[in-house]
Amino acid sequence: MIELNQVLFGPAGYPADARGNVERVFQILVEAGMTSLEYAAVHGLRTNEEKATLIGHLAQKNNISMSLHAAYYISIASKNPQIRENSRQRLIKALRFAPLMGVKRIVFHPGTHGGLSSEDAHITIRDSLRSIWEEAGHLGGGALLAPEIAGKISMFGSVEQIIRLCQEVEGCIPTIDWAHLYARSQGEINDKESYLKIISQFEKQLGDLFLDNMHFHISAITFTEKGEASHKPFGGEWGPDLYPLMEIVHEVGYKPTFICESPNPLQGALYAKYLLEELEKV
Numbered sequence: 001m002i003e004l005n006q007v008l009f010g011p012a013g014y015p016a017d018a019r020g021n022v023e024r025v026f027q028i029l030v031e032a033g034m035t036s037l038e039y040a041a042v043h044g045l046r047t048n049e050e051k052a053t054l055i056g057h058l059a060q061k062n063n064i065s066m067s068l069h070a071a072y073y074i075s076i077a078s079k080n081p082q083i084r085e086n087s088r089q090r091l092i093k094a095l096r097f098a099p100l101m102g103v104k105r106i107v108f109h110p111g112t113h114g115g116l117s118s119e120d121a122h123i124t125i126r127d128s129l130r131s132i133w134e135e136a137g138h139l140g141g142g143a144l145l146a147p148e149i150a151g152k153i154s155m156f157g158s159v160e161q162i163i164r165l166c167q168e169v170e171g172c173i174p175t176i177d178w179a180h181l182y183a184r185s186q187g188e189i190n191d192k193e194s195y196l197k198i199i200s201q202f203e204k205q206l207g208d209l210f211l212d213n214m215h216f217h218i219s220a221i222t223f224t225e226k227g228e229a230s231h232k233p234f235g236g237e238w239g240p241d242l243y244p245l246m247e248i249v250h251e252v253g254y255k256p257t258f259i260c261e262s263p264n265p266l267q268g269a270l271y272a273k274y275l276l277e278e279l280e281k282v
């Protein structure tokens with residue numbers, strides 16, 4: 001079985017060429033030299049137990065580490081109590097399915113501030129995640145909840161907010177989305193110095209919890225003054241610059257999982273892997 005203590009690469013979602021055929025998905029990943037897959041449950045976890053078990057079996061057989069991206073419409077601090085409860089249930093369901101699918105990380109966007117102050121939104125989200133973990137953490141077979149840095153400035157998910165959640169809720173690790181960080185910083189976080197500053201902030205405040213569970217999202221992206229606009233392929237005119245991040249990983253010896261969320265995520269993951277392999281040749 002694949003271990004998480006190495007640099008891993010993979011796409012977000014099934015490669016398009018697999019046309020939804022799950023055997024073909026893993027065949028394509030292996031042929032491309034991929035080692036990771038983030039299962040996209042972004043419109044809800046629509047699989048059943050039998051299908052989930054098959055995915056887990058194929059992942060293990062093909063040495064692919066699995067994460068899962070939970071629904072986009074999760075909004076834990078929503079004004080609407082029904083949406084808050086549905087969000088809880090979605091994460092509980094993801095934890096229940098995680099062991100079947102071999103999923104070790106459940107990525108999600110905490111959502112809006114629900115009209116609350118940052119402090120009150122934090123408390124609401126923290127308490128909800130604590131109750132989710134208490135109820136279902138033990139069902140996940142070691143899977144962790146991985147709240148993600150938000151691309152839109154108005155959404156809950158700044159570096160400070162994500163770090164604090166991970167400090168205060170058992171079972172939480174951060175997902176650093178470098179494209180989102182670039183967008184929400186208006187293009188500022190885009191070089192070695194600024195990347196290192198962010199990584200050391202996580203490292204200083206979360207220690208081994210961060211170092212042992214580095215989960216990165218990568219893509220090129222466009223942004224407005226509100227933050228993220230749209231994900232773009234690498235190699236064009238769009239930032240952020242991936243190369244300095246790969247230099248850091250190479251030089252320090254970090255072991256992140258890179259999940260690519262560009263419009264062609266398999267191609268983007270291959271590009272990222274290529275950059276690191278070139279650095280390792282020197």
Ligand SMILES: [Zn+2]
Pocket residue numbers: 148177217261
């Ligand atoms: Zn992301």
